[in-house]
Amino acid sequence: MSRIEYRSKDILAFEQRYRAMFINSLGGFKSLSLIGTRSRSGQSNLAVFNSFVHIGANPPLFGFIIRPDSVERHTLNNILATRIFTVNHVREEFYQATHQTSARYPENISEFDATHLTEENLPGYYAPFVAESHVKIGASFRKKIDLELNGTIMILAEITYVSIPADTLMPDGFVDLEKAGTITCAGLDSYHRTERIARLTYARQDSLPKEIE
Amino acid sequence: MSRIEYRSKDILAFEQRYRAMFINSLGGFKSLSLIGTRSRSGQSNLAVFNSFVHIGANPPLFGFIIRPDSVERHTLNNILATRIFTVNHVREEFYQATHQTSARYPENISEFDATHLTEENLPGYYAPFVAESHVKIGASFRKKIDLELNGTIMILAEITYVSIPADTLMPDGFVDLEKAGTITCAGLDSYHRTERIARLTYARQDSLPKEIE
Numbered sequence: 001m002s003r004i005e006y007r008s009k010d011i012l013a014f015e016q017r018y019r020a021m022f023i024n025s026l027g028g029f030k031s032l033s034l035i036g037t038r039s040r041s042g043q044s045n046l047a048v049f050n051s052f053v054h055i056g057a058n059p060p061l062f063g064f065i066i067r068p069d070s071v072e073r074h075t076l077n078n079i080l081a082t083r084i085f086t087v088n089h090v091r092e093e094f095y096q097a098t099h100q101t102s103a104r105y106p107e108n109i110s111e112f113d114a115t116h117l118t119e120e121n122l123p124g125y126y127a128p129f130v131a132e133s134h135v136k137i138g139a140s141f142r143k144k145i146d147l148e149l150n151g152t153i154m155i156l157a158e159i160t161y162v163s164i165p166a167d168t169l170m171p172d173g174f175v176d177l178e179k180a181g182t183i184t185c186a187g188l189d190s191y192h193r194t195e196r197i198a199r200l201t202y203a204r205q206d207s208l209p210k211e212i213e
Numbered sequence: 214m215s216r217i218e219y220r221s222k223d224i225l226a227f228e229q230r231y232r233a234m235f236i237n238s239l240g241g242f243k244s245l246s247l248i249g250t251r252s253r254s255g256q257s258n259l260a261v262f263n264s265f266v267h268i269g270a271n272p273p274l275f276g277f278i279i280r281p282d283s284v285e286r287h288t289l290n291n292i293l294a295t296r297i298f299t300v301n302h303v304r305e306e307f308y309q310a311t312h313q314t315s316a317r318y319p320e321n322i323s324e325f326d327a328t329h330l331t332e333e334n335l336p337g338y339y340a341p342f343v344a345e346s347h348v349k350i351g352a353s354f355r356k357k358i359d360l361e362l363n364g365t366i367m368i369l370a371e372i373t374y375v376s377i378p379a380d381t382l383m384p385d386g387f388v389d390l391e392k393a394g395t396i397t398c399a400g401l402d403s404y405h406r407t408e409r410i411a412r413l414t415y416a417r418q419d420s421l422p423k424e425i426e
Contacts, residue, residue: 001347002379011273011372014386021386023270026350026375028302028390029397029407030267031241053264053278054243056363057236060224063278063360063367065266089241092410096422103416114418134214137239142362147276149355149369150269154276156362159224162239166215173227173234177241177399183410184242184397186390189425190412194242194397194405197305201402203316205327209309212402 025187032185034098034117035064036086036128037078039107044119044128046111047075048101050185052087060159061142067152074107079155083141084126088133091181095191125161134180136163174199238400245398247311247330248277249299249341250291252320257332257341259324260288261314263398265300273372274355280365287320292368296354297339301346304394308404338374347393349376387412 014022031052037045055061066076079085090098097115105114112119118131122138129136138161145154168176177194184192200209227235243263250258268274279289292298303311310328318327325332331344335351342349351374358367381389390407397405413422 004377004379004382006375008371008373011375012271016271018386019273020270022388023273023372024267025386025388025390026348026372027265027267027275028244028246028395029242031243033241051266052240053266054237054240055278055360055365056280057233058225058229059363060232060236061362062240065268065276067269095410096413099413099422100416103418105418135239143360145358145360147268147356147358147369149274150272152268154367156360158221159236159239160221162219162224163216166217169217173231173238174400174403175235175238176403177238178405182241184407186407187387187412189414190387190389191410192391192407193410194399194407197308197396197404197406199400199403200309200312203313205316205318209312 021188029184029186029192032090032098032183032191034088034090034101034130034133035075036088036130037075038082038127039074039078040081043108044110044112045074045078046101046115046117046128046130048090048098055156061156062139062159063154063156065152065154076153076155079141080144082126085139085141085157086125086127086129087137087139088130089135089177089180089182091132091134092183092191092193093181094132095183099189099191122161134165134168135175135177135182137161234401242397242399242405245303245311245396245404247301247303247314247343247346248288249301249343250288251295251340252287252291253294256321257323257325258287258291259314259328259330259341259343261303261311268369274369275352275372276367276369278365278367289366289368292354293357295339298352298354298370299338299340299342300350300352301343302348302390302393302395304345304347305396305406306394307345308396312402312404335374347378347381348388348390348395350374
């Protein structure tokens with residue numbers, strides 16, 4: 001197989017947009033979700049994110065990354081002001097609308113209206129959910145961490161609400177995202193459906209993992 | 214569609230392993246990679262990770278999460294001691310060996326030996342790569358962040374070396390991971406191949422995204 005190698009000096013010499021495309025590709029397939037927020041004045045906002053990372057199960061915590069100089073600043077401002085937001089998984093049926101939420105709309109335009117996704121409001125949740133999403137998560141802000149190295153911010157939050165299709169929940173607590181229609185993404189702009197290879201049993205030193213039926 | 218809803222009190226009342234399985238499922242599909250390290254005494258180590266998150270392209274930075282009380286502590290110790298490690302994408306051909314690296318092997322056993330993955334050493338890199346991997350990344354430790362909320366740690370690192378199959382690099386810098394055979398995972402134990410839906414053009418307020426041929 002013919003291979004290409006790059007070292008630091010090669011990567012740092014890339015043209016800026018080429019390097020962004022290249023480096024964003026290297027992390028593997030990523031989670032894809034729409035984060036819904038609402039400003040104190042009531043304006044809803046929706047933005048695509050691909051940096052959801054599991055932090056812990058007890059309490060149920062996750063994190064995600066925001067670049068404060070980017071289009072995502074409305075999301076950041078609303079989360080810091082209201083301390084509540086939603087995470088909505090993306091299905092193939094609305095992946096183009098999802099991508100379109102990354103356009104730079106002004107603060108007074110809701111990405112729900114601009115992309116024709118449907119705002120869904122649940123009692124007790126100030127932030128809007130995406131009606132078309134099959135896996136919906138409500139989250140409460142817990143902590144903001146400045147990563148400092150390049151000005152990015154990590155938001156840590158607790159999962160306080162989950163709504164999933166009943167037939168995706170397995171007896172052991174596993175939620176079958178493929179059955180829910182959740183898709184994945186790669187790089188800055190590549191969208192992919194998935195096909196399960198297998199689930200494997202818990203790994204132990206003295207035996208090989210088996211497929212879970 | 215029949216749906217299930219859970220609120221905080223329901224989630225916190227779940228049995229511990231059930232909750233871990235459930236919460237780990239909710240983040241969507243995840244990156245899947247093997248992190249290779251070597252101790253100061255020369256012992257190689259390999260561990261599966263699914264929390265790679267992009268931090269920035271200039272300089273090329275990423276992060277990942279380590280739970281210090283878990284099997285991943287050898288990885289953490291080696292990274293802090295040597296400040297260098299590798300990230301190797303996983304292909305379907307060795308997903309079972311990848312899963313098996315999460316078993317609790319003692320410190321004096323290399324997961325390369327235990328799982329029959331092949332250690333590959335490159336000039337100038339103290340940490341071992343995985344020969345079977347098609348996408349190989351060399352990384353230098355930059356910062357350790359204690360997330361404090363639950364004792365987890367975030368490692369921030371800079372990409373200092375990349376090796377990819379030549380035919381996966383597109384003219385715009387995009388690396389086609391699906392072509393490279395990189396797979397994805399969900400929850401704690403579910404492995405998936407991907408099938409591209411499309412790449413979409415950069416989102417702009419005044420037009421709809423188009424498919425990139």
